[in-house]
Amino acid sequence: MSEQWLTSLITKTPQEGYELAIKLSRMGVKYTQPSDAVRSKLRPDYSENSENLIASSQVIATNFQTVSAANNYWRD
Amino acid sequence: MSEQWLTSLITKTPQEGYELAIKLSRMGVKYTQPSDAVRSKLRPDYSENSENLIASSQVIATNFQTVSAANNYWRD
Amino acid sequence: MSEQWLTSLITKTPQEGYELAIKLSRMGVKYTQPSDAVRSKLRPDYSENSENLIASSQVIATNFQTVSAANNYWRD
């Protein structure tokens, strides 16, 4: 992907960190299915299906572990 | 999301930490499906289906790892 | 949940730590489905279905990582 979308894992607040985790999770989907049209067509499958919503939250949780560790849990 | 919902990962007790992990897990769903109406409609799928309940507990466990590490496991 | 059920992640032995991990896993289900009656009805789905048993063991394994780290792997 030639577009630059990730220059740092550091965020000011935990909430921004969580939102970065969401972005990371979505980019995993985007790299695997680059077509905007196909992803749009699939969107209801994601967002109106309980199993997929929970699985999405699992991906976010995994990426949030990474972002949280990068930010030393915003303890400093 | 303009609403501020996460200002710190630090909690006083492990139980509050676990409850924060639950909140993190639910927010992952909420960001993916922002409509309250749709989420309400899906609620029985979550809470009356064994597979989804276990998957929800998995997301919570993953977020609890993050919160526990942030709090140095409440050992201090 | 007003009931206090988790005051420490520290246990005397690895086995007690594993049993705490089981409790954490079950509480994830209980917070998501608070009704004792519904959970009782679902119990056979959990305990007589291979896929769900393996998934339950996965949640326990994840929580056991947390409890083990909290206890410094009972090496001290």
Added chain:
Amino acid sequence: MSEQWLTSLITKTPQEGYELAIKLSRMGVKYTQPSDAVRSKLRPDYSENSENLIASSQVIATNFQTVSAANNYWRD
């Protein structure tokens, strides 16, 4: 469980550590379904189904992370 089955996470070799990870994974199933008869009946579901075999290997991998960290990766 009154039976004592886990007194230490320390093993002499990585292979013994891997085998302990397998034991931990199986105990997660056993605590959830204590009946030997039911587990025996389910055994073919575990061991003759690709999806379940992969999921079992996932649980083992997660527990092996814990055991490996406990043993400082057998580097000492």
Added chain:
Amino acid sequence: MSEQWLTSLITKTPQEGYELAIKLSRMGVKYTQPSDAVRSKLRPDYSENSENLIASSQVIATNFQTVSAANNYWRD
């Protein structure tokens, strides 16, 4: 695999690290199914199915944890 494809986990930027995580995720598939022809045939299953896209993003997230830790989260 005699081909050399992974000589370092160190990358210059987080984005390159994320892209390495994608490569690691794909290699896991390639080692399990080495035939280019079979993988090509399966591609629509991956990229046009919501559940599989989320699962792919989960694998990437897991590998990104590894790459991020290797790079000390690009904090230095």
Added chain:
Amino acid sequence: MSEQWLTSLITKTPQEGYELAIKLSRMGVKYTQPSDAVRSKLRPDYSENSENLIASSQVIATNFQTVSAANNYWRD
């Protein structure tokens, strides 16, 4: 298993580490289903099914975390 198959988690290169992660993942299956004949029969299920291929890559990613940490990410 009386056969000795894992004496160290240390490898010379990240690629050898990745290949060790694959071996660990396969051994998880082999311990659960020791019969070569049954595993051979199941092989097409693994390698010609998208969901199973992704799940296999997930197990490998988890084991690669362990092997990478053991090798201090080959940074030394």
